Amino acid sequence: MPLIYSNNLTLFLYPSIARSVSASNLTCWHSVLSYRRESLHVYTQKRKYAETSAATVTTYSAPSVTSVSPINDLSTNNLSHLDPSPDSYSITPFTDACTLTLSAGSGGHGCVSFLREKFIPDGPANGGDGGTGGSVYIQAVRGETSLHKLARRGILKAGRGKNGQGKGMGGERGEDLLVTVPVGTVLREIWRHDPVEEEELQEKLRRGIGEDAKAESADEGSTDQSRRWRRERWLLYPGTLPSQFLNTPFPALPRPRRSNLTVSQPPAPLNLDLDKPMDAPMLLAAGAMGGLGNPHFVTKSIPRPKFATKGEPGMALSLHLELKLLADVGLVGLPNAGKSTLLRSLSNSKARIGNWAFTTLQPNIGTVVLDDYRGRPRLDTLGRRKEPITNFTIADIPGLIEDAHLDRGLGLGFLRHIERAAVLAFVVDLHAGDAVTALKGLWREVGEYEALRDRELNARTEDRVEAEGGLVEFKPFESRISPQPGHADAATNETEASKDTVLSAELGRSLPPLTLPPISSKPWFVIATKADLPETKENFAALQNHLMSVQAGKDEHPSGKKNAWRKRLEAVPVSAIKGKGVQGIPELVVGLLDG
Numbered sequence: 001m002p003l004i005y006s007n008n009l010t011l012f013l014y015p016s017i018a019r020s021v022s023a024s025n026l027t028c029w030h031s032v033l034s035y036r037r038e039s040l041h042v043y044t045q046k047r048k049y050a051e052t053s054a055a056t057v058t059t060y061s062a063p064s065v066t067s068v069s070p071i072n073d074l075s076t077n078n079l080s081h082l083d084p085s086p087d088s089y090s091i092t093p094f095t096d097a098c099t100l101t102l103s104a105g106s107g108g109h110g111c112v113s114f115l116r117e118k119f120i121p122d123g124p125a126n127g128g129d130g131g132t133g134g135s136v137y138i139q140a141v142r143g144e145t146s147l148h149k150l151a152r153r154g155i156l157k158a159g160r161g162k163n164g165q166g167k168g169m170g171g172e173r174g175e176d177l178l179v180t181v182p183v184g185t186v187l188r189e190i191w192r193h194d195p196v197e198e199e200e201l202q203e204k205l206r207r208g209i210g211e212d213a214k215a216e217s218a219d220e221g222s223t224d225q226s227r228r229w230r231r232e233r234w235l236l237y238p239g240t241l242p243s244q245f246l247n248t249p250f251p252a253l254p255r256p257r258r259s260n261l262t263v264s265q266p267p268a269p270l271n272l273d274l275d276k277p278m279d280a281p282m283l284l285a286a287g288a289m290g291g292l293g294n295p296h297f298v299t300k301s302i303p304r305p306k307f308a309t310k311g312e313p314g315m316a317l318s319l320h321l322e323l324k325l326l327a328d329v330g331l332v333g334l335p336n337a338g339k340s341t342l343l344r345s346l347s348n349s350k351a352r353i354g355n356w357a358f359t360t361l362q363p364n365i366g367t368v369v370l371d372d373y374r375g376r377p378r379l380d381t382l383g384r385r386k387e388p389i390t391n392f393t394i395a396d397i398p399g400l401i402e403d404a405h406l407d408r409g410l411g412l413g414f415l416r417h418i419e420r421a422a423v424l425a426f427v428v429d430l431h432a433g434d435a436v437t438a439l440k441g442l443w444r445e446v447g448e449y450e451a452l453r454d455r456e457l458n459a460r461t462e463d464r465v466e467a468e469g470g471l472v473e474f475k476p477f478e479s480r481i482s483p484q485p486g487h488a489d490a491a492t493n494e495t496e497a498s499k500d501t502v503l504s505a506e507l508g509r510s511l512p513p514l515t516l517p518p519i520s521s522k523p524w525f526v527i528a529t530k531a532d533l534p535e536t537k538e539n540f541a542a543l544q545n546h547l548m549s550v551q552a553g554k555d556e557h558p559s560g561k562k563n564a565w566r567k568r569l570e571a572v573p574v575s576a577i578k579g580k581g582v583q584g585i586p587e588l589v590v591g592l593l594d595g
């Protein structure tokens with residue numbers, strides 16, 4: 001395929017266009033092409049960064065899009081993929097924390113309507129009820145990798161229920177809202193505004209005060225009229241003047257109603273860890289009930305009520321969402337250690353690579369496909385057959401520097417993406433000073449992150465205990481299953497009040513507080529990069545000796561923790577830029593993932 005190389009653009013021509021390009025009019029085509037690129041379907045390719053001094057006309061082979069298997073020998077092909085120019089990378093929008101306000105739909109209003117037919121001038125009331133508002137659901141799904149779409153929107157609302165109509169027609173339900181989040185999202189409630197609950201509370205208070213007042217002035221025969229007339233809750237017949245209602249006796253306002261779906265709502269405050277893909281959405285906030293049509297208010301004294309109730313207002317929830325990426329392996333290393341190059345050599349990732357610190361500014365996830373393991377039967381610890389691992393994911397995060405816990409560099413925030421990884425891979429640069437010191441420094445920062453996390457969790461637990469009004473009662477043998485028919489006697493003895501307490505206690509415990517295992521208990525290994533550079537052998541030998549001593553218990557674990565994982569500590573020397581030594585990593589990881 002003919003090709004013109006112009007300034008910093010290489011132009012591929014379709015054969016039909018190319019045939020018409022001759023040496024004499026090449027210059028002419030050159031200028032035409034540079035101005036009318038789009039209309040001529042010219043492919044453009046940015047000149048490679050390193051080729052600035054190359055000849056002006058050159059042949060170029062487009063990078064082959066092959067699926068990269070780690071078991072392949074990368075030393076022979078695709079090396080340009082491992083040492084790309086700093087501008088050759090792909091980046092996707094990424095947000096790992098955001099605040100979201102969700103509103104369930106309000107109910108539609110009830111309808112005031114009367115039957116009108118020939119010869120029936122004053123037909124009976126036939127206004128339909130309002131539709132229930134849409135509910136808010138959440139679902140953790142595979143394929144989503146960021147919260148940026150939710151962060152941008154900020155406020156999401158379910159649909160409002162439609163108003164009821166004449167001829168007894170109920171309003172349509174409001175449209176439900178489904179919020180999809182990436183697997184690994186942790187969700188915490190900031191505040192909630194539930195108008196129905198508030199009204200119930202007010203009602204209770206009012207009744208309490210009303211009873212006291214009644215007791216005080218029983219002889220006066222006063223009744224609590226507060227629920228009788230609340231203009232904002234009633235919908236009046238269109239065209240009627242309020243003065244016409246002054247003498248109309250209104251029935252008591254119906255109690256605030258909730259949708260039946262409310263029982264499947266998780267208890268407040270929400271504290272969810274969506275760490276698995278969900279088959280079905282989970283209800284967060286049920287839509288509010290619609291208002292009642294005028295037939296509900298027909299009595300002997302008011303046969304043709306000219307009023308209906310309005311729909312209940314929907315509840316609103318403000319949530320803090322935090323995404324903790326769920327990769328199988330987390331790469332932890334100093335800036336410029338070669339983490340992104342390593343990720344590129346193991347997967348098809350297009351992570352940015354550059355010879356300066358903090359090239360990576362947001363996490364990258366790569367998937368390693370294990371073709372070799374296809375169909376191989378595997379056994380678990382109990383000797384049962386289990387599914388072979390066909391792939392695993394690796395998370396490359398921005399580099400950590402010394403005192404990152406004091407917010408130096410990019411801080412420790414990105415460690416949240418590897419804290420749930422099953423295996424940690426510490427990436428140390430053999431050419432950048434003592435590898436053992438670097439490893440200890442990395443573990444120190446990981447330890448600091450863990451301490452911060454534990455402090456935060458403890459503070460939250462204390463808040464919860466305080467909010468519950470004291471110590472949480474520990475009942476290890478309490479059954480979470482509803483009583484069996486045989487135990488019905490015991491259950492029937494319970495009063496209604498105690499049943500409610502048991503139910504709320506059950507609901508309260510159905511979501512365990514978020515707990516994570518100590519990071520030092522995870523399997524880990526070291527990847528010693530840049531082993532191709534001179535004078536790195538001694539450094540690697542010292543690193544290996546250190547790991548052997550740690551494994552044997554002679555040296556202290558670099559995390560400083562006593563019960564830290566030290567079963568099989570290995571250091572793998574690699575030259576990621578040349579694709580050498582990386583072939584053994586997938587097998588090592590699979591061994592550690594299998595336990």
Ligand SMILES: Nc1nc2c(ncn2[C@@H]2O[C@H](COP(=O)(O)OP(=O)(O)OP(=O)(O)O)[C@@H](O)[C@H]2O)c(=O)[nH]1
Pocket residue numbers: 083333334335336337338339340341342352353354355356357358359360361397398399400529530531532533574575576577578
């Ligand atoms: N000689 C040699 N150079 C390497 C090797 N691996 C990476 N490099 C180079 O080291 C530099 C940094 O590589 P990156 O992969 O961007 O390092 P990083 O750890 O992701 O850096 P940050 O994203 O800044 O934390 C680049 O210039 C790479 O070409 C290697 O195995 N051998």
Ligand SMILES: [Mg+2]
Pocket residue numbers: 339340341352353359360396398
């Ligand atoms: Mg990087």
